[in-house]
Amino acid sequence: xxxxxxxxxxxxxxxxxxxxxxxxxxxxxxxxxxxxxxxxxxxxxxxxxxxxxxxxxxxxxxxxxxxxxxxxxxxxxxxxxxxxxxxxxxxxxxxxxxxxxxxxxxxxxxxxxxxxxxxxxxxxxxxxxxxxxxxxxxxxxxxxxxxxxxxxxxxxxxxxxxxxxxxxxxxxxxxxxxxxxxxxxxxxxxxxxxxxxxxxxxxxxxxxxxxxxxxxxxxxxxxxxxxxxx
Amino acid sequence: xxxxxxxxxxxxxxxxxxxxxxxxxxxxxxxxxxxxxxxxxxxxxxxxxxxxxxxxxxxxxxxxxxxxxxxxxxxxxxxxxxxxxxxxxxxxxxxxxxxxxxxxxxxxxxxxxxxxxxxxxxxxxxxxxxxxxxxxxxxxxxxxxxxxxxxxxxxxxxxxxxxxxxxxxxxxxxxxxxxxxxxxxxxxxxxxxxxxxxxxxxxxxxxxxxxxxxxxxxxxxxxxxxxxxxxxxxxxxxxxxxxxxxxxxxxxxxxxxxxxxxxxxxxxxxxxxxxxxxxxxxxxxxxxxxxxxxxxxxxxxxxxxxxxxxxxxxxxxxxxxxxxxxxxxxxxxxxxxxxxxxxxxxxxxxxxxxxxxxxxxxxxxxxxxxxxxxxxxxxxxxxxxxxxxxxxxxxxxxxxxxxxxxxxxxxxxxxxxxxxxxxxxxxxxxxxxxxxxxxxxxxxxxxxxxxxxxxxxxxxxxxxxxxxxxxxxxxxxxxxxxxxxxxxxxxxxxxxxxxxxxxxxxxxxxxxxxxxxxxxxxxxxxxxxxxxxxxxxxxxxxxxxxxxxxxxxxxxxxxxxxxxxxxxxxxxxxxxxxxxxxxxxxxxxxxxxx
Numbered sequence: 001x002x003x004x005x006x007x008x009x010x011x012x013x014x015x016x017x018x019x020x021x022x023x024x025x026x027x028x029x030x031x032x033x034x035x036x037x038x039x040x041x042x043x044x045x046x047x048x049x050x051x052x053x054x055x056x057x058x059x060x061x062x063x064x065x066x067x068x069x070x071x072x073x074x075x076x077x078x079x080x081x082x083x084x085x086x087x088x089x090x091x092x093x094x095x096x097x098x099x100x101x102x103x104x105x106x107x108x109x110x111x112x113x114x115x116x117x118x119x120x121x122x123x124x125x126x127x128x129x130x131x132x133x134x135x136x137x138x139x140x141x142x143x144x145x146x147x148x149x150x151x152x153x154x155x156x157x158x159x160x161x162x163x164x165x166x167x168x169x170x171x172x173x174x175x176x177x178x179x180x181x182x183x184x185x186x187x188x189x190x191x192x193x194x195x196x197x198x199x200x201x202x203x204x205x206x207x208x209x210x211x212x213x214x215x216x217x218x219x220x221x222x223x224x225x226x227x228x229x230x
Numbered sequence: 231x232x233x234x235x236x237x238x239x240x241x242x243x244x245x246x247x248x249x250x251x252x253x254x255x256x257x258x259x260x261x262x263x264x265x266x267x268x269x270x271x272x273x274x275x276x277x278x279x280x281x282x283x284x285x286x287x288x289x290x291x292x293x294x295x296x297x298x299x300x301x302x303x304x305x306x307x308x309x310x311x312x313x314x315x316x317x318x319x320x321x322x323x324x325x326x327x328x329x330x331x332x333x334x335x336x337x338x339x340x341x342x343x344x345x346x347x348x349x350x351x352x353x354x355x356x357x358x359x360x361x362x363x364x365x366x367x368x369x370x371x372x373x374x375x376x377x378x379x380x381x382x383x384x385x386x387x388x389x390x391x392x393x394x395x396x397x398x399x400x401x402x403x404x405x406x407x408x409x410x411x412x413x414x415x416x417x418x419x420x421x422x423x424x425x426x427x428x429x430x431x432x433x434x435x436x437x438x439x440x441x442x443x444x445x446x447x448x449x450x451x452x453x454x455x456x457x458x459x460x461x462x463x464x465x466x467x468x469x470x471x472x473x474x475x476x477x478x479x480x481x482x483x484x485x486x487x488x489x490x491x492x493x494x495x496x497x498x499x500x501x502x503x504x505x506x507x508x509x510x511x512x513x514x515x516x517x518x519x520x521x522x523x524x525x526x527x528x529x530x531x532x533x534x535x536x537x538x539x540x541x542x543x544x545x546x547x548x549x550x551x552x553x554x555x556x557x558x559x560x561x562x563x564x565x566x567x568x569x570x571x572x573x574x575x576x577x578x579x580x581x582x583x584x585x586x587x588x589x590x591x592x593x594x595x596x597x598x599x600x601x602x603x604x605x606x607x608x609x610x611x612x613x614x615x616x617x618x619x620x621x622x623x624x625x626x627x628x629x630x631x632x633x634x635x636x637x638x639x640x641x642x643x644x645x646x647x648x649x650x651x652x653x654x655x656x657x658x659x660x661x662x663x664x665x666x667x668x669x670x671x672x673x674x675x676x677x678x679x680x681x682x683x684x685x686x687x688x689x690x691x692x693x694x695x696x697x698x699x700x701x702x703x704x705x706x707x708x709x710x711x712x713x714x715x716x717x718x719x720x721x722x723x724x725x726x727x728x729x730x731x732x733x734x735x736x737x738x739x740x741x742x743x744x745x746x747x748x749x750x751x752x753x754x755x756x757x758x759x760x761x762x763x764x765x766x767x768x769x770x771x772x773x774x775x776x777x778x779x780x781x782x783x784x785x786x787x788x789x790x791x792x793x794x795x796x797x798x799x800x801x802x803x804x805x806x807x808x809x810x811x812x813x814x815x816x817x818x819x820x821x822x823x824x
Contacts, residue, residue: 040754041726088752089674119628130605133673133748134627160673160751162626162781164822188754227755 004067006031006151006182007052007083012061012071014051021047023206025061029151029184034177036193036214037186038227039203045186046088048203049153052184053085054078066150084149088156090140094129098139101128105146110179113142116172119165134161138169151182158189170196190227194218202227247499250547254500255409262401271397272470277510278404279467284490284502285411286459289418291496293452294432295345299356300487302363303457304464305479306333311465312380312474313373322386326465333461334454341453345446360484364476379475383468397470404466408503411459416499418452427693428452430678437676440639441735442664442694493534495541497680504543569684569716570703578705581698581740583618583774584667592617592652592775593638593668593743599646600630600637600799607633608799611647615743620769620776622790622807624783626820630799631779632673635745639663639670664694667742671735671749675728677720683707683731684716687738694739702740709767710734726757730764737768744768744776750785758782762789783821787811795820 005028014022021044029035039045050056052063054075063071070078079085093101098120102113114121117138123131128139137160144152157173158166166189174196177183187193194200194214202210202223210217217223262274287300307329314325344355367374374380385395386403394400418425428448431438439445468474486509494505508530513523538545591614598611607630615621623631636642638649640658648655651666678686687707691698707713710730715723723731729749736744749765750758762785769776780786786793786807793810795803797819803810810816 041752041757042724119626123628126605130602132628132630132632133751138627156752160627160748160781162624162629162820163783164820165627166781167822188752190755 005029005064006066007184008064008067009052010062010064012048012051012058012063014047014056014058014060016047016056021206022051022058025206025208027201027208027211029182031150031182032177032180033198034173034183034196035185036197036200037184037203037208038190038193038200038217038223039186041188043203044206045203046155047206049085049155049184049186050087053083053087053153055085055087079147079149082148082150084144084147084152086137086140086144086152086154086157088159090137092128092131092136092139092143095127097125097127098131099124101139101143102146104143106148108145109148110181111145111176113145116145116175117142118168134165137161138165141169141172145176145181149181151184152176154183154185156186156188158187158192166192190223247547251500254503258405258408258503259402262398268397271401273511273514275397275401275404275470276467277506278401278408279463279470280487280490280510281503281506282404282408282411282463282466283460283487284494284506285408285415286456286463287487288491288496288502289415289428289459290449290453290456291491292419292432293428293449294348294435295449295453296349296353296488297356297453297456298353298481298484298488299340299360299363300456300460301464301479301481301483302356302360303333303337303460304467304483305363305367305474305476306336306457307461307464308468308474308478309367309374309380310461312383312468315384315469316380316382317373322384322469326386326462329465330458330462333464334458337454337457338450340457341450345449345453357481357484360479360481363479367476367479375475377476379473379477381473383472383474385472386469400470404470407462407466411463412499412503414455414459415502418455419499423692424448424451426689430681430689430693433678433680434676436641436660437672437678438693439660440641440664440670441690442661442696442739444661489531489534493530493538493542495543498541498543498547501541501543505541508542569682570688570707571700572716573700573704575708577701578708579699579701580705580709580768580772581702583740583742583772590617591615594650595647596650597647598637598644598649600633600642601645602642606799607642608637609646611799611801613794613801613804615775615777616792617775618773619791620765620778620789622786622793623777623779623796624781624786624793624810624820625796625802629796631796632747633799634796635670635747635777635779638745639668664739665696667696667739668745669694669736669739669741669743670745671729671732671747673747673751675725675732677723677728677731677735679721680719682717682719683712683723683734686720686731687712687734690735690738691740696739696741698738698740703738705771706734706737709771710737710764726753726761729753729761733765733768737772740772740774742774744774746776746778746780748779748781750780750782758785765789 007029010026012022012025025048037045051058054073058071062069065081070081114124119135120138120142141154141157157169161169170192173183194217197214200214200217201208262271283300283304287297290297310329310332311325314320315322340359344352347355368377388394392399394403419429420426427443431443431445431448435445490505490509491502495501512526516523516526594614595611600608625631633642637644638658640660640663649658687703691703712730712734715727750761766789790807793807794801795810795816802815802819803813
C-alpha cells in the first residue's frame with residue numbers, strides 16, 4: 001500500500017476549442033515529494049494543473065489520487081478528496097478579510113498557514129480587495145491549504161513577487177512539504193524551482209519531454225540553455 | 231514589398247451586414263402592404279413605436295447601463311405632446327420636439343444623480359423614477375387626467391397630401407422616424423468618435439477612462455439621447471391610439487422593452503428592431519388564445535436565457551457568416567470600429583515624444599499620500615520622474631507600487647500632497663491624464679475583448695484625442711510583432727499576446743509618460759528577453775519617458791537608468807541601479823540576503 005503514488009496520471013489528453021493541448025501525459029508523484037513542472041508559456045502546464053484539479057475535463061486518460069480514479073469528478077469533490085489548488089489568476093473573495101478567507105474551509109492541521117506568509121499575517125484583518133497583486137497570490141496559496149489537502153497544486157507561485165518574498169514563498173512551500181503535504185507546482189522561475197524541488201518534469205507542446213531529479217536537470221545542458229540562461 | 235505589407239480587411243463582413251440592413255428595411259416597408267386588415271395595421275404601428283423605444287434604450291445599454299424607465303420617457307413625450315396639442319392647442323409638429331427635448335432633459339437630471347451607480351443599482355434607481363412618474367401623473371389630475379389619463383389626442387397634422395389618420399400612412403411616418411433612430415444609434419456605436427468611445431466604455435470602464443474617454447460626460451449624453459428618442463416614440467404612440475394613461479408607463483412595459491433589446495441582440499444595430507417585431511407581432515398572432523401567448527413568452531425567454539444570451543440576431547448572423555466564411559477567408563468581429571490603415575513598410579515611423587529632451591522632471595510629487603479610510607497606503611512621497619529614460623519602481627509586494635500608478639492616473643484618490651505636471655499643480659482624473667499624455671498598462675493585461683488588435687490600437691489613438699500619425703501606429707504594430715494578429719479579437723489572444731497588445735494600446739496615444747505595471751510577470755524566459763528588448767527599443771526610438779514596475783531584477787537593472795524603491799508606502803532608496811543594489815535598506819526589505 002505504501003507504494004501507491006499519491007497522484008498518478010495515465011495518458012491524459014485534453015482539448016481546448018478543438019485543439020489538443022495535452023497529448024498523452026503520464027507521471028506519478030509520490031507521497032512527501034515536491035515536484036515541479038517547467039516549460040515555456042503555451043506548453044500546456046496550466047491546462048495540466050486545471051485538469052488534475054477538475055477545472056477542465058480530460059478527453060482521455062485516467063487521473064488517480066492514492067489509487068482512486070478521480071478523473072471527471074467536479075472540482076469541489078476533488079478538493080474534498082484531498083487536492084488543494086491555487087490557480088494562476090489567483091481568484092480570491094474580495095469582500096472577505098484575509099482571516100475570513102482562511103475560515104472558508106477547515107483549518108490545516110499540519111501547518112500554521114498564516115505563519116507561512118508573514119505578509120498575510122500582518123494584514124489578516126484587511127479585506128482581500130485591498131491586497132496587492134503579490135499578496136493576492138499568497139492568499140490564494142494559503143486558501144489552497146485549507147481542508148487538509150494530501151497534495152497541493154500551485155500554479156506559478158513566484159510570479160509577480162519581490163525577490164525577498166520569492167525566497168519567503170519558496171521557504172513556505174518547503175515547510176508545507178516538510179509537514180507531510182505533497183506539492184506539485186508549475187514554475188517559470190526554473191532556477192529557484194530546481195533549487196527546492198525533489199524532482200522535475202519539462203513540458204513542451206502538451207507533452208512531458210524530460211524528467212529527472214532536480215539536481216540532474218539543473219546540470220542538464222539542454223535545460224541550462226533553455227531555462228536557466230547559461 | 232508594399233502589397234505584401236498590406237493586410238486585407240475582410241469585405242464579407244461589411245457586405246453581409248449591409249445586405250441584412252437592406253433586407254430588414256425592405257421587409258418593414260413591404261410587409262404592411264400585404265394586409266388591408268385595419269387591426270393588423272394597428273399592430274404594425276405599435277410594433278414600429280416599440281422598435282423606436284427599444285433602439286433608444288439600446289444606446290444606454292451599449293454604455294453599460296440598464297434602464298428600467300424607457301416607457302416612462304415615452305410617457306413624458308406622450309403626455310407633453312398630449313397636453314400641448316389639446317389644452318394649449320399647439321400644433322403637433324411643434325409639440326413633438328418639445329416632448330423629445332423634455333424627455334431628454336429629464337434623462338439628464340436622472341442621469342446626473344444616478345448614472346454613477348452600476349449594474350442593479352442603476353436599474354433600481356430608474357425603476358424608482360418610473361414609479362415616481364406614475365404617482366405624479368395620477369395625482370396631478372387637473373393637467374394629466376389622473377388615473378384615466380388623457381384621451382381624444384389629435385392625429386399629427388397631415389402635409390403634402392398625407393393623412394395620418396390612416397394607419398398605413400401613420401405606419402410609414404413612424405417608420406421614417408425609426409430609420410432616423412437607427413441612424414442615431416449607429417452614430418452612438420461605431421459611426422462617430424463619441425459612439426466608439428461609448429462602446430469601449432460599455433466594455434471596460436477602467437480601461438476606457440485610462441485611454442481618454444470621459445465616462446460621466448459620455449454616459450450622460452448617451453442617456454439624454456436615449457430618453458429623447460423614447461420621448462419621441464411615446465408621442466407617436468399616444469397620438470396613434472389618441473390617448474395616454476399611467477398604465478402605458480407601468481414598469482412591466484419598460485421590462486418588455488428591455489427584453490426586446492436583449493433578446494434581439496443589444497450589441498447589434500438592428501437587434502432591438504428584431505426584438506420589437508418578435509415581442510409585438512407573435513403574441514398578436516397568437517391572440518386567439520391568450521394562454522398560448524403566455525406560453526410563447528415563456529418558451530421564448532427560456533430559449534433566450536439558455537441558447538442565445540447575446541441575442542437572436544448575433545446567432546443568426548454568426549451562422550450566416552460561418553457559412554460565407556467557407557467560401558472566403560472572412561474574419562469575424564462584432565465591432566465596426568475602423569482598423570488601422572496599413573501603410574507600406576518604409577512609411578512606418580514612430581512619432582517622437584513631445585517632451586523636450588533634458589527637460590528634467592515634468593511630472594513631480596510633493597508630500598503625496600493615499601489612504602483608503604483608515605488604511606494608509608502611500609505617505610509623504612517626494613519624487614519626480616526623470617525625462618527621456620526608463621525609470622524603475624521596485625519594492626516588496628504590498629509596498630504601494632500599483633497604488634502609486636493609480637494615484638498618478640487618478641484611479642486612486644490623492645489624499646495628501648500635490649502632483650505637478652509641467653510645473654502646474656493638477657488633480658489627476660483618469661481621462662484627463664490620458665489626454666495629457668500619461669498612458670498605462672495593468673498588472674493583468676487589459677485589452678478590448680471584442681475588438682480586433684488593429685481596431686483596438688486605432689481606437690486608443692483616436693480616443694486619447696492626441697496627435698498621432700498613421701505612420702506611428704504602423705510602426706507600433708510592426709515593432710510589437712502584432713501584424714499577424716491584426717484581425718484577431720482581444721479575447722482570442724494568448725497571455726503574451728495580450729501583454730504586447732496592452733503595451734501597444736498605451737503607446738498608441740504617443741504618450742509623454744508610459745507607465746508599465748509588471749510587464750514581464752508570468753512570461754517565460756524567451757518572452758521576457760524579447761519584451762524587455764522591445765521596451766528598450768520603444769523608449770529609444772520615441773524618446774519618451776517610461777516608469778516601470780517590475781520584479782525581474784536582471785531586466786530591471788539592465789533597462790532602467792534610475793531606480794526608486796518603495797516599502798510600506800514610503801521611498802526607502804533612490805539612485806542608479808548599482809547604488810540601489812548595494813543599499814543595505816533595499817537588501818533588507820527587498821532583495822534579501824542570498
